[in-house]
Amino acid sequence: xxxxxxxxxxxxxxxxxxxxxxxxxxxxxxxxxxxxxxxxxxxxxxxxxxxxxxxxxxxxxxxxxxxxxxxxxxxxxxxxxxxxxxxxxxxxxxxxxxxxxxxxxxxxxxxxxxxxxxxxxxxxxxxxxxxxxxxxxxxxxxxxxxxxxxxxxxxxxxxxxxxxxxxxxxxxxxxxxxxxxxxxxxxxxxxxxxxxxxxxxxxxxxxxxxxxxxxxxxxxxxxxxxxxxxxxxxxxxxxxxxxxxxxxxxxxxxxxxxxxxxxxxxxxxxxxxxxxxxxxxxxxx
Ligand SMILES: C[S@@+](CC[C@H](N)C(=O)[O-])C[C@H]1O[C@@H](n2cnc3c(N)ncnc32)[C@H](O)[C@@H]1O
Numbered sequence: 001x002x003x004x005x006x007x008x009x010x011x012x013x014x015x016x017x018x019x020x021x022x023x024x025x026x027x028x029x030x031x032x033x034x035x036x037x038x039x040x041x042x043x044x045x046x047x048x049x050x051x052x053x054x055x056x057x058x059x060x061x062x063x064x065x066x067x068x069x070x071x072x073x074x075x076x077x078x079x080x081x082x083x084x085x086x087x088x089x090x091x092x093x094x095x096x097x098x099x100x101x102x103x104x105x106x107x108x109x110x111x112x113x114x115x116x117x118x119x120x121x122x123x124x125x126x127x128x129x130x131x132x133x134x135x136x137x138x139x140x141x142x143x144x145x146x147x148x149x150x151x152x153x154x155x156x157x158x159x160x161x162x163x164x165x166x167x168x169x170x171x172x173x174x175x176x177x178x179x180x181x182x183x184x185x186x187x188x189x190x191x192x193x194x195x196x197x198x199x200x201x202x203x204x205x206x207x208x209x210x211x212x213x214x215x216x217x218x219x220x221x222x223x224x225x226x227x228x229x230x231x232x233x234x235x236x237x238x239x240x241x242x243x244x245x246x247x248x249x250x251x252x253x254x255x256x257x258x259x260x261x262x263x264x265x266x267x268x269x270x271x272x273x274x275x276x277x278x279x280x281x282x283x284x285x
Pocket of ligand 1: 197198199200201202203204225226227228252253254255268269270271272274275278
């Protein structure tokens with residue numbers, strides 16, 4: 001049990017891609033402890049890191065013949081539950097991490113054989129698997145911490161992209177590429193005004209401001225608008241914290257937005273129901 005726990009302690013972090021526990025095999029006689037017990041029975045379990053409210057958790061997906069059940073555990077809960085579960089019910093674990101992996105075989109009698117592998121081409125794998133080799137071309141670079149990305153849980157304070165938030169990091173960068181493409185069409189003789197309708201938690205609105213103002217040094221105003229008062233209050237708090245004077249957030253309906261001066265660019269992403277229609281209507285106006 002201790003060997004498996006030590007291994008889980010080492011591999012359960014934000015560099016984990018996936019852990020698969022498989023090969024169901026009943027091994028009675030192993031004592032059940034009082035820790036967290038996983039959904040039973042399962043043919044296979046998969047584990048991946050998950051960031052929830054800034055806390056790193058591990059999602060265990062348990063597959064039986066026709067269904068999948070998901071449970072989110074802390075690292076400590078996951079170590080206890082998975083080590084015991086493997087020894088009682090499974091014969092192998094495959095672990096794939098960014099830089100290293102491991103495999104564990106458990107014999108019928110419970111003997112544990114462990115093999116570790118370090119990926120020699122770890123960097124290449126990371127590029128290929130997580131970002132289709134586009135890491136170097138991103139407008140916001142991995143390794144350079146951006147305050148809002150750290151606060152929103154996409155980067156660590158050291159600038160490392162949290163594995164479970166890589167899709168968000170890629171989405172933000174892709175969005176900035178669209179912005180970079182339309183930049184030549186925006187006026188340069190006065191501050192531009194950009195409005196983001198249905199900005200939500202405002203990953204993209206902050207990215208826009210950071211990219212254009214902090215990185216490009218452009219003079220601009222950015223307005224994020226959303227109907228959710230609590231989200232808007234949190235976003236205004238963050239903008240104030242970073243000293244982003246040209247960035248403000250308004251609470252309201254897109255249909256009711258009243259412009260205070262010319263708007264040069266309207267963005268709206270993933271807005272729901274009729275929100276996109278109203279955003280298009282406002283953009284036309
Ligand atoms: C799916 S979220 C997208 C957030 C953000 N644009 C993004 O891509 O990450 C959609 C947001 O639009 C807001 N929304 C939807 N309809 C709206 C409306 N008619 N007026 C204002 N906000 C609206 C919701 O409150 C929600 O925060």
